[in-house]
Every structure is written in structure tokens, then in C-alpha cells.
Amino acid sequence: MILDVSALLSGKVDVLEFDYIIPLLDEEGEATILPPPDVDFTSGIHICGRITDNAGYMALKASCEIGYRTACARCLTDLEGTFCYEFEKIAAKAGTIEGDEDNYVMITEGRLDLDRDVAEEVSLEFPTRFLCSEECLGLCPKCGKNRNLEPCDCANQKEIDPRLAILQKLLENQ
Ligand SMILES: [Zn+2]
Ligand SMILES: [Zn+2]
Known part of the structure; x- marks a missing residue:
């Protein structure tokens, strides 16, 4: 106008x-x-x-x-x-x-x-990324579950597929 x-x-x-x-x-x-x-x-x-x-x-x-x-x-x-x-x-x-x-x-x-x-x-x-909450737990890199909704046990299991371990690191760093 x-x-x-x-x-x-x-x-x-x-x-x-x-x-x-x-x-x-x-x-x-x-x-x-x-x-x-x-x-x-x-x-x-x-x-x-x-x-x-x-x-x-x-x-x-x-x-x-x-x-x-x-x-x-x-x-x-x-x-x-x-x-x-x-x-x-x-x-x-x-x-x-x-x-x-x-x-x-x-x-x-x-x-x-x-x-x-x-x-x-x-x-x-305008922000380049948004989070649903600062505490958002994200998706589990191993089983893919939304960890805000449903806790999974994957982090406690010892053997992690090395390919997924890399992904897990990436997700944790986000
Ligand atoms: Zn979220
Ligand atoms: Zn999981």
C-alpha cells in the first residue's frame, strides 16, 4: 500500500x-x-x-x-x-x-x-529453523520413534549399527 x-x-x-x-x-x-x-x-x-x-x-x-x-x-x-x-x-x-x-x-x-x-x-x-520446543527430544535414530511421545529403549541397548551411530551423533548435535 x-x-x-x-x-x-x-x-x-x-x-x-x-x-x-x-x-x-x-x-x-x-x-x-x-x-x-x-x-x-x-x-x-x-x-x-x-x-x-x-x-x-x-x-x-x-x-x-x-x-x-x-x-x-x-x-x-x-x-x-x-x-x-x-x-x-x-x-x-x-x-x-x-x-x-x-x-x-x-x-x-x-x-x-x-x-x-x-x-x-x-x-x-525469518528464522531458518523451528523447534516444537527447546526440549524436543527428536526422533530416535535407531527405531525412528518420536521420543517426545514414546520413550524407547534403544539408547540402553549396547550394539548400535555403526551406520546408525553416525546418524545418532548427527541428531544429538542438532
Ligand atoms: Zn520437535
Ligand atoms: Zn528407539
Whole structure:
């Protein structure tokens, strides 16, 4: 969505609030944000925040939420949740900033289009893996059982197939 910030620029208002949803597909049907492998996004990006004008210094503060569906990295159980991310930037007129523009969003002719920046930000901050719980015990490398649901006796049995021992090590290190 394009925000009209002309009232802020002209000094008519000091604060401009916004609250809207960036859909997963833009008007051309292109993805606005691509999910990482093994993740599906279940909602658009809900963004809400405000721009505050402090004598020409425009501070933008926003929080974003996006719904996702994925699987636990250890036990492969389906997970659903909402990823939340907050950020702050400075809104400045395009062409007035030199050098590093990462901390800025650009106003062009009284308009501010945050969608691309927000999608990029959320995509960068989105976790690379999820766990159903920090204490998730994962799958047993020997019998394949979900050790959160059903304890197995494999760890107490002495002879472990050497090929599985390697897998067990890998799983334990996760
Ligand atoms: Zn798990
Ligand atoms: Zn087992």
C-alpha cells in the first residue's frame, strides 16, 4: 500500500499511523515474499506502526506479523505460528540521503511505499529453523520413534549399527 505522507511533510500533523496487510501476491500475481525451504506462509504481512515528525526528523516505527506453517527440525511434527518482527527506520525524501540507505525508507512526491522494504526485512529476519520446543527430544535414530511421545529403549541397548551411530551423533548435535 502507498501511504500519503504529505500532511506530515507540510506540518499539518505530527504523527501518521498505519495498519494494513501486505498480501502474499502483488497485483501482478508475483510473490511479495518467498518462504524459505519447508515453510509455507499462511497469511500476508500484517504491518502496523507510526511515523512521528520531530522537527523534520521522521522516525518510523513498525511491527510486522506473518503466519507460517512448517515442521519441527528435530521431530518433524507440524508447527504453525506467527512470526513477529519490529523495526525502526528514518523516513527521508528520496535524493536527500547519501551513502548507506539501509536505515531509511524513501518518500517520493509525498508518498511512501513500504511494502518492498518490509517484505525484504521480514524475509531476512525469518528464522531458518523451528523447534516444537527447546526440549524436543527428536526422533530416535535407531527405531525412528518420536521420543517426545514414546520413550524407547534403544539408547540402553549396547550394539548400535555403526551406520546408525553416525546418524545418532548427527541428531544429538542438532
Ligand atoms: Zn520437535
Ligand atoms: Zn528407539
